[in-house]
Amino acid sequence: MSDRGPVTDNTAETPAPELPRAAADGHTGYDEDNARDGYDGYVGDPAVRAEWDDRYADRHRLWSGRPNGALVAEVAGLTPGRVLDVGCGEGADAVWLARGGWDVTALEVSGVALERAAGHARDAGVAVHWVHAELTEAALPPASFDLVSAQYPALLRTPGAAAERALLAAVAPGGVLLLVHHAGMDTRQTHDGGFDPAGYVWPSMVAALLDDDWRVEVDEQRPRVAPEGGAGTHHTDDLVLRARRLR
Structure with a gap:
């Protein structure tokens, strides 16, 4: 989900570490062999997939094809390791991270986006694990x-804060959660397109769950x-939450 946000303008997609329904039949995500066989292992609400497809x-x-600016800035001082790209979209962030030496797992609900992302990774000569x-x-x-990177994710809000807790649960001790979103969208009114900000997860909701096991490094x-080109370029300000898991 390279510069992506909620349906109002574009994920990302990032998960609770619980076993998915697909685990029982041995399928846990997307790969090209499964896609060629007519089964891509999608795990989730078919309506969500269809909407994004x-x-x-x-x-x-849909997007610019370039990595998100906040990601580039915040990752600059980090040592490459295992990274989860939540809502990877057409793969710009995932490819950029892989080129930088990261071991990339990229998650996305749209099969159309994943096919494009896999093609970009092949063209770039990098390996990415697609989910x-x-x-x-x-x-x-x-x-x-x-590193768990969620750049403008369209994560649906639930009473149990499932998506927020999934983001936090994926981070290793000593690792970093980087959550970036469009400033001001969380306070918009519901409009004719049906977008209701109350239905989505925003950085402040994740920050509210941080306890003494976490240190907030950036919240601003x-x-x-x-990036030039693609959807969402009219947004002028970011909300950036960067938190490190201490234990």
Whole structure:
């Protein structure tokens, strides 16, 4: 989900470490062999997948094809390790991270987006593990990623804060959660397109769950460094939450 956000303008997609429904039949995510066989192992709500497939299918390229500016800035001082890219979209962030030496797992609900992302990775000559699932349904190993990156994710809010807790649960001790979203969207009114900000997860909701096991390193609004081209470029400011898991 390279510069992606909620349905109002574009994920990302990132999961609770619970076993998904697909684990019972041996399928836990997306890979090209499964896709060629007509089964891509999607785990999640079919309506969510269909919604995002339709959005991607409407355009040859939805996003800019360049990594998100906040990701580039915040990762600059980190030592490459295992990274989870939540809502990877067409793969710009995943490819950039892989080129930088990261071991990348990229999660996305849209099969259309994943096919494009896999193609970009092949063209770039990098390896990425693709997972076709909703965050809260993916069979991700808990506490195992040195970086969990969620750039403008369209994560649905639930009474039990499942998506928020899934983001936190994926981070390894000593690792970093980087959550970036469009400033101001969380306070918008419901509009004719049906977007209701109360239905989505925002950085403040994740920050509210942080306890003494976490240290907040960045929690601010800043001007957005937006990739040129693609949807969402009209947003001018970012909300950036960067927190490190201490134990």
